[in-house]
Amino acid sequence: MRTDTIFFQLFQTFDSLLFELVGLPPETAAGYRFTSVEIKEKAFRFDGIFIPDSVDKNIWFVEVQFQKRTEFYWEFVGEIFLYLSQYKPEHDWQAVAILAKRNIEPEIPKQFRELLASERIVRIYLDELPENQSLHIELVRLIVAPKRETVALAQRLAGQVGQVDRERMIEFIETVLLYKFPQMSREEVEAMFTLSDLKKTRVYRDAKLEGIREGKLEGKLEGKLEGKLEGEKIGTQRGQVLGRQQALKQVAVRLLTRKFGKVTLKMVKRLDKLSAEQLEELAEAVLDFEKVADLEAWLTSKK
Known part of the structure; x- marks a missing residue:
């Protein structure tokens, strides 16, 4: 299972996560629907789009990148403007580039620097996320944490989960463990939870x-x-x-x-x-x- 598939599932399950990553309150997610949209002319597909239910809220485009690609910003910005041209939404827009590490970020083309300087496009570096944040952000840290730290982090997360979201959180933690450790035995997974x-x-x-x-x-x-x-x-x-x-x-x-x-x-x-x-x-x-x-x-x- 690829990392972008994990993130697609994560955004589908915990709809406030994106807004927490960019520093907005979790309740910002109210009224948004997460989806994946293909731009037909070029067969581009966003990793995700948060579409609001009212025109006074921004559309949020999301792209996750775990490997360095020199064409990343050219493609991402191209997808955004093709979407705007094709669907002509009434909403304003913002975008989030989620990068595994700062050192995989390609050089920003001068044509797009203003988009990033104005935070029309927000960058998130997953390896720089601070510790002890919300449980949703801690789930993201679990995905990118070094394998030697993953088990301890998963145990800590399981101990912090409240009763309301406990089933969804435990299931997602288990999914991440199976993704990161495909050879892990069932006993090893079970040992991490009650x-x-x-x-x-x-x-x-x-x-x-x-x-x-x-x-x-x-x-x-x-x-x-x-x-x-x-x-x-x-x-x-x-x-x-x-x-x-x-x-x-x-x-x-x-x-x-x-x-x-x-x-x-x-x-x-x-x-x-x-x-x-x-x-x-x-x-x-x-x-x-x-x-x-x-x-x-x-x-x-x-x-």
Whole structure:
């Protein structure tokens, strides 16, 4: 799963995050709808757009960049003005360039310097985000934190989450961990949260029913009851594989639901046939789908 896919999911789930990143109060997000829009003439696609419900609020364009590209500002500004030309919105606009590090930022073309100097385009450097900010910003820090710091940060975040958003936050933390540590075992993920936290998440419930129950727990139970240590080992390994696959399936279903509004039971059954690697590919491909037929064609190609 690519980083921009993670950010798409993050903005979809926590709609106040963008405004917190640029220093605005979280309630600024009220009345905004986050989406992804393709500029048809050039097949450009923004990482995201926050579209307001009234003309007195700005449209916010978002682009996430984790590698240095000399054409970044040319492309970003080009996408913005193509969008304005194509859709002719009544709203004013601002944009946010989210960069992993300051040292990957390319030279700013002189033609666009005024746009950045006036903060029409705001730059955010993720590695310079201060610590101990809102939980949403701390989630962003979890994505970009060095791997050696990720586990401790995830544990701290899980301990700070309130009851209102607990399920969504724990699920997203788990998603980030699976993204950053694809070889991490289910036990290692579970060890970061209390059992009651995990039982509240859909990812855990489904993984337990589909993977852990049939694999790890069953293997341990049989191994202990029958004295078959090998059964425990095999069951654990099976549970790890199925649990990771089920978590990736849940991510794909959420992305498809947000893209098309509804995912049929028939479609979910087709997802059950995909491997973990194919589910990761699907999570990336969702952003390029324009209609359900695109999804159907993609699934057919994976048979």
